[in-house]
Amino acid sequence: MLASTAFGSTNFVLNDQFDRAFARGDVFKDAPVVIIAGAQRDTPDAMEAWDKALRGRLPEGTRVFGLSNLKKIPFFVPKGSVKRTLAQRLPNTSVLLDWKGKVYPGLGFADDATIAVGVFGPAGAPLGIVDGESNDQRLAEVLALTSR
Numbered sequence: 001m002l003a004s005t006a007f008g009s010t011n012f013v014l015n016d017q018f019d020r021a022f023a024r025g026d027v028f029k030d031a032p033v034v035i036i037a038g039a040q041r042d043t044p045d046a047m048e049a050w051d052k053a054l055r056g057r058l059p060e061g062t063r064v065f066g067l068s069n070l071k072k073i074p075f076f077v078p079k080g081s082v083k084r085t086l087a088q089r090l091p092n093t094s095v096l097l098d099w100k101g102k103v104y105p106g107l108g109f110a111d112d113a114t115i116a117v118g119v120f121g122p123a124g125a126p127l128g129i130v131d132g133e134s135n136d137q138r139l140a141e142v143l144a145l146t147s148r
Contacts, residue, residue: 035066038116069101079099
């Protein structure tokens with residue numbers, strides 16, 4: 001349901017690991033948003049680490065979502081098992097499931113990035129993306145972006 005690959009007009013509706021549907025307007029309401037995005041098999045571990053590092057440190061009102069690029073998941077891997085893993089690892093964070101891998105690059109995430117954190121202003125204005133696993137330096141970069 002991607003309307004365009006240009007960020008400003010990237011419209012989408014994706015389900016999360018709990019089968020709740022989120023449209024672009026639901027994600028990018030009137031508050032800043034942090035998206036923990038991943039595209040590899042180790043993504044649940046890396047997302048969980050970022051989620052724990054960010055919780056309680058973000059400015060009040062900042063919303064946190066996950067985004068999983070699942071385009072390269074082999075056909076024989078049951079979707080239910082992917083959902084269960086993400087539900088167990090991130091029970092308090094909605095992880096948007098991008099099965100076709102179209103929304104992920106439309107939001108500015110590199111197709112080959114294992115894990116990245118994107119910071120977006122109100123209405124989805126991109127503020128920056130920090131690539132790599134959670135560490136003190138990258139956490140400081142993300143927090144600096146959220147204070148813009």
